Amino acid sequence: WILYEKPNFEGPSIPLEEGELELTDIWGAGTSEEQSDCKSQKPAVIGSIRHVIKANQMIMVIFIFQDYRVCRIDLYTEPEGLGIVTSFFDDTEETGVFGTTQKTCSIKVHWGIWLLYEEPGFQGVPLMLEPGEYPNLLFWERKEAYIRSMRPLKMGGRKVEFSGEPKVIVYEKPFFEGRHVEIESEIFMLDDKESEDKTRLPLASVGSMKVLGGVWVAYEKPGFEGHQYLLEEGAYREWTDWGGYDEEVQSLRPIVGDFTSSHMIMYSEKDFGSKGSNINVLGIISDLKDTGYGLRTQSINVLSGVWVAYENPEFTGEQYILAKGLYPSIEAWGGKNCKISSVQPIVMDIVGSERGKVKVQLFSEPEFKGNCQIFEKNTRCIDSFAVKSSKILDGSCIVYDQEEFAGNQYVLEEGIYPDLIAMGCSPQAVLKSLRIINIELSEPCIALFEKMGFQGKKIEFSTEILNLQFLGYNPRIASVQVLGGIWIIYEHSNYRGRQMLLTPNEIPDWYKASGFCQIGSLRPLLQ
Structure with missing residues (x-):
């Protein structure tokens, strides 16, 4: 801007x-x-x-919101673009060589918005230049200048603010005109006819879109095939705004993933072969050629996060969206060749957002229908309606089947729960109160004792246990110490039966505190 x-x-x-x-x-x-x-x-x-909106490298008439084309500026020692020319492509803290700075009498900005400084190290008041030819420096009120440092403005990375609330409004015509449909889940294909199939979009074409939440991928062809276009939160007035090769968008889906951490391994051979080279990627790489890994990638293991891979350097060319999982060949990510030259993760936008603030949506009907109420703090009594489905948009909470945070507990982590069974409740359960779960930063660790008062045999865990008895331990537990983290304790194996949430604390009499004398399974709460 x-x-x-x-x-x-x-x-x-x-x-x-x-x-x-x-x-x-x-x-x-x-x-x-x-x-x-x-x-x-x-x-x-x-x-x-x-x-600042600039043209796409591949199709010069296209204008997009995100531009990562390589910046370039030429400085000439004589007016009218004559004399010795020196080109710059990135941040330059000192243009001088051996203590001498070359004079500048004319300038040509090929690409980018550049800030020029008459002092080294980007000091002083900068002159800002946009793309164009400057045959003299009259605009600067001088005949010549000695530019000591310079840098181009940099576009921000890919970000998402409302990752747990995927929602997009699709319009049939450009500039948000014509029929429109609001969707929250994937669309397999367009279908101009009315249909009960939720994976079909009842529009003849896609002319413009407003992404209200989440990150979405638009595909050129039905069934999530063809060119891929990443859609961040924002408004897209026409097909050029999302960098399309043409007007065709035939399928659409949201990206679901953890945007707080990113890690992937790229392999030069198919099926994660060990004979070739590989590289661990933890952040933005504008040109893989500079890493020594090369530009040939035939398989990828995305360990965490969501990534965008580009065919060309500086985040240009064909793009491929990579969510967590294994991609044994280029066909798995929709590639036409094995060239990947730059990559960047999609990260959670925490500047100015309410990240970390728990947001719970409760619905009066299954499948998120009926009346909806939003809860962002502890609620001692839910008396507005009977809860039948829920969405936890950020954070975690406990819902109780009695008022004042009493009765059976049901822990709900970030995600969607289309009915009571998905929430871990019986179909007849009536939820009456809700408590927000605060973040606990300590490392998960819990100790279980066979006798009350922390006596007798002790068993200690730091990871999830699916079946305590199957591992050879006696499930009858008398006392518990939570040494770190937040834990969910289940009465039976495989995370079944009654639940109880535990924060760092000591419980000398487990039966008195919980109402059940055995522990079948347990796991730390994901935060």
Whole structure:
């Protein structure tokens, strides 16, 4: 984004990259001593705002919201693009060689928004230049300049804010006109005829979209085939906004995954072969050629997170969306060849968001139908309706079948629960109260004792146990110590029966606290 002091994009300007900025004396007008003594600063006056949108590398007439094309600027020692030319492609803290800086009399910006500084290390007030040819420096009110450092503005990475609330409005025509349908799950194909099949979209075409939540992938062909287009949260007025090769979008689906951590292993051979090379990837790589791994990738193991792989360097060209799982060949991710030149993860956007704030949706009918109520704090009595399904959009909670957080407990982690059985309840259960589960940062560890008061044989676990008796332990437990983490205790094996949530604490009499004398299975709560 670019802020201008005056309307119509005139006057001094300030470029804004992704992040936060304190708007204090942004035009350098200075403040008097009287003003500086005041606790409240005078608001900044902004005349106009412009969104930097640039053309896609593959189809020059296409305009997209995210542009990762390689930036380039040429500095000439003579006017009109004559003399010695020096090209720059990225951040340059010092342009001088052996202490001398070459003069600049004309400039050509091939790509990118560049900030030019007359001091090294990006110091001083920058001059901002957009793509174009500058045959002289009259715009800078000088004949020549000595540019000591420079850098292009960088686009932010791929982000998602409402990962647990996938929702998109699809319009039949561009610019959000014509018939429209709101969807929250995958669409296998378009079908202009009315159908009860929820995987068919009752539209003849897709002209524009508004992604209200989550990350989505649009596909050129039905059945999730053809070119892939990543859709972040935002508005897409027409097919050029999502970087399409043409107007065709025939299927659509949300990406489900953990966006808090990212790790994958790329292999140069099929089926994760050990004969070739491989590379562990934990973050953004703009050009895999620079890593020594190479550009040939024939299999990928995504251990965590969701990734976008690109055919060309600097996040351009054909793109492939990779969720957690095994991809033994290029066909598994829809590739047409084995070339992958750059990769980047999709991360959770926590700047300015309410990440970490628990949000629970309860519905009065199964399959998320009927009345809906949203809960973000402890509720001693749910008396508005009978709960039949739920969505936990962030965090975790416990629901109880009695008021005041009493009775049987049912732990609900982030996810969707279309009916009471999916929530771990009986079909006749009536949920009456709800408690939010706070985050516990300690490492999971729990000790179980065969006698009360932490006496007798002790068994200690730090990971989930599906069947305590199957491992050779006596399931009759008399006392419990939670040494770290949050644990869910189940009366029977395979996470069945009554549940009880435990935070770090000591329970000298397990039967008195829980009401059941045995522990069949247990696991730490995912946070």
